[in-house]
Amino acid sequence: MSLNYKNHSEKLDLIKKGEISLADNVRYFLKKIEDNKHLNCYNFVFEDAAEKADLIEEKIKNGTVGKLAGMVVAVKDVLAIEGKALTCSSKILGNFESLYTSTSVQKLINEDAIIIGKTNCDEFAMGSSNENSAFGPVLNPHDNKRVPGGSSGGSAAAVAAGLCDVSLGTDTGGSIRQPAAFCGVFGLKPTYGRVSRYGLTAFASSFDSVGPFANDVEDIAKVMNIISGKDENDSTSADIPVPDFLSGINENKKFRIGIAKEFFGEGLDAEIKKVIELKIEELKSAGHKIVEIEFPHNEYTIATYYVLTTAEASSNLARYDGARYGYRSKESGSLINMYNNSRSEAFGDEVKRRIMLGTYVLSAGYYDAYYRKAQKVRRIIKNDFDKAFEKVDIILTPTTPDCAFKLGEKTNDPLSMYLEDIYTTSANLAGIPGISIPVGKNSEGLPIGMQLLANQFEEEKLLQLSKQI
Ligand code: GLN
Numbered sequence: 001m002s003l004n005y006k007n008h009s010e011k012l013d014l015i016k017k018g019e020i021s022l023a024d025n026v027r028y029f030l031k032k033i034e035d036n037k038h039l040n041c042y043n044f045v046f047e048d049a050a051e052k053a054d055l056i057e058e059k060i061k062n063g064t065v066g067k068l069a070g071m072v073v074a075v076k077d078v079l080a081i082e083g084k085a086l087t088c089s090s091k092i093l094g095n096f097e098s099l100y101t102s103t104s105v106q107k108l109i110n111e112d113a114i115i116i117g118k119t120n121c122d123e124f125a126m127g128s129s130n131e132n133s134a135f136g137p138v139l140n141p142h143d144n145k146r147v148p149g150g151s152s153g154g155s156a157a158a159v160a161a162g163l164c165d166v167s168l169g170t171d172t173g174g175s176i177r178q179p180a181a182f183c184g185v186f187g188l189k190p191t192y193g194r195v196s197r198y199g200l201t202a203f204a205s206s207f208d209s210v211g212p213f214a215n216d217v218e219d220i221a222k223v224m225n226i227i228s229g230k231d232e233n234d235s236t237s238a239d240i241p242v243p244d245f246l247s248g249i250n251e252n253k254k255f256r257i258g259i260a261k262e263f264f265g266e267g268l269d270a271e272i273k274k275v276i277e278l279k280i281e282e283l284k285s286a287g288h289k290i291v292e293i294e295f296p297h298n299e300y301t302i303a304t305y306y307v308l309t310t311a312e313a314s315s316n317l318a319r320y321d322g323a324r325y326g327y328r329s330k331e332s333g334s335l336i337n338m339y340n341n342s343r344s345e346a347f348g349d350e351v352k353r354r355i356m357l358g359t360y361v362l363s364a365g366y367y368d369a370y371y372r373k374a375q376k377v378r379r380i381i382k383n384d385f386d387k388a389f390e391k392v393d394i395i396l397t398p399t400t401p402d403c404a405f406k407l408g409e410k411t412n413d414p415l416s417m418y419l420e421d422i423y424t425t426s427a428n429l430a431g432i433p434g435i436s437i438p439v440g441k442n443s444e445g446l447p448i449g450m451q452l453l454a455n456q457f458e459e460e461k462l463l464q465l466s467k468q469i
Contacts, residue, residue: 025072089134091346120136123350129149152171181438184441188433192206220466224245271443302418304377401419
């Protein structure tokens with residue numbers, strides 16, 4: 001059996017017509033995951049996933065099924081699912097099992113989606129290559145010598161390799177959009193507050209957002225319809241009406257599309273630049289209005305992002321102390337030594353680097369110079385977006401400065417790794433939504449992603465334009 005549907009609606013039709021059985025479909029994914037073990041996309045596979053299939057198929061046939069009937073979904077291993085392991089691809093959580101299910105995943109389950117496993121990622125979602133994982137790196141399905149991007153590398157690669165229908169990832173500075181670009185799939189980072197963070201392990205709480213990956217933009221819209229909305233368990237979730245993203249997706253609206261030279265300057269790969277410039281020409285011919293905009297503070301986004309997110313991370317990760325849950329060092333001694341040893345032994349290098357950096361920028365003598373200053377710059381960057389969105393509906397940029405790089409290529413150069421996020425972090429600083437869409441391949445056959453950004457709570461525009469493209 002191979003997959004002969006392009007999105008969930010087609011899959012549902014095939015099931016209704018009796019042309020495929022859902023149980024066979026789930027077993028097909030389980031086998032394919034096993035056959036592609038070398039890609040290392042999954043930390044955990046739920047072998048019993050097919051058990052629910054017959055019941056859901058029954059519900060499909062008698063018309064009582066939920067909106068995501070039989071959609072096979074993989075979930076990044078930073079989201080809690082009751083009774084299942086939650087590792088954040090770190091050793092520090094030991095064999096911790098979640099006591100409850102995150103809201104985003106519970107909403108999928110309530111609509112009869114089938115969760116097939118938990119995907120590999122960078123430790124605590126810190127990274128751009130999925131190489132910072134206690135489970136080892138994920139390989140890019142397009143070229144196994146290359147990284148899939150990160151931190152949601154397993155979720156992006158699983159969709160690209162056809163090891164699930166759809167997946168969930170998280171994006172704090174680009175972790176959905178960048179791996180989507182590297183793997184040639186769609187990845188949407190919603191507005192901050194659009195999707196509940198309840199049950200998402202915190203990295204940088206004022207930046208983190210949960211969003212979907214898919215091979216088809218309609219599936220992105222379908223999942224967004226379900227996971228969006230106010231949640232009593234997350235006070236930062238927004239009480240703003242959720243439009244029907246799917247029914248609006250085919251509207252053939254013409255948009256004012258902003259292009260800023262700051263996103264096309266030094267450091268951008270020439271082939272990516274060419275492909276995206278071609279797309280801009282096509283959009284112009286299709287009747288969209290291309291508007292030059294300015295993004296004067298773009299050069300400060302990476303520094304601001306790394307000051308603020310490491311500060312939040314150093315505080316959020318203080319709870320992993322070996323005392324309450326997860327890994328505890330055998331070399332305990334005094335309480336302080338037990339904390340020290342547990343954290344030293346079980347956190348990876350990148351997480352340690354960020355905890356130290358974050359502790360430093362928050363410390364008494366440096367708070368004003370770094371943390372407070374960065375908060376002010378965050379506001380200025382948000383103001384730049386506010387100004388731009390007075391003139392345009394959507395801002396168009398490359399998603400990444402280059403295509404998927406080789407495993408190990410940037411591991412010893414954190415700065416060059418951080419620069420991977422040069423076009424993506426500003427959306428998180430401003431809390432706005434962004435999508436990466438696959439727009440072509442370079443001469444080596446590696447996918448190229450293009451990013452669209454919209455104002456807060458205007459995901460609908462992103463989906464409409466993505467569909468047109
Ligand atoms: N690559 C970025 C980082 O390392 C983004 C991570 C993310 O979005 N979770 O922080």
